[in-house]
Amino acid sequence: MPFYKISEMEAKKSNVGPAMGKSVPGELMKSGVVTYQDGEGPPPHFHPNEEQFMLMLEGKMRMVLADEERVIERGDLIHIPRNTRHGVRALGEATFFAVKSPCGNGDLSQDYNKAENADELMAKLNKD
Numbered sequence: 001m002p003f004y005k006i007s008e009m010e011a012k013k014s015n016v017g018p019a020m021g022k023s024v025p026g027e028l029m030k031s032g033v034v035t036y037q038d039g040e041g042p043p044p045h046f047h048p049n050e051e052q053f054m055l056m057l058e059g060k061m062r063m064v065l066a067d068e069e070r071v072i073e074r075g076d077l078i079h080i081p082r083n084t085r086h087g088v089r090a091l092g093e094a095t096f097f098a099v100k101s102p103c104g105n106g107d108l109s110q111d112y113n114k115a116e117n118a119d120e121l122m123a124k125l126n127k128d
Helices: 118-125
Strands: 020-025 030-036 051-058 060-065 068-073 077-080 086-090 094-101
Touching: 030 086, 051 068, 060 077, 060 094, 060 118, 086 118
Parallel strands: none
Antiparallel strands: 020 030, 030 094, 051 077, 051 094, 060 068, 060 086
16 A cells, blocks of 8 residues: 555665665655665665655765765755766765655666766765
């Protein structure tokens, strides 16, 4: 049914990074709640087939999105267009709500493609 309690959803480990997530597929989009522990984040990547929105719920993360760098925190809404390289690194425990379209197979990590300059971006994410 269309009603979900996040507290009752099964948490699963991401297949591309250390995140723990709870997700739900819809007809045209998928959504989920993702949590990273301090210092965690996926390797910088892009999604050629998916558009994404992230809403920070708790904590802070350093983010690289295209050519921009910033610290994102509770209440920040981020739009990640298709083919836009990005990466995050948690600054303490951090949780966000994600929505991606199209739904595909419902896995939030489905359209993951490592960025060509992932090492360069990782250096930006790991700076103090």
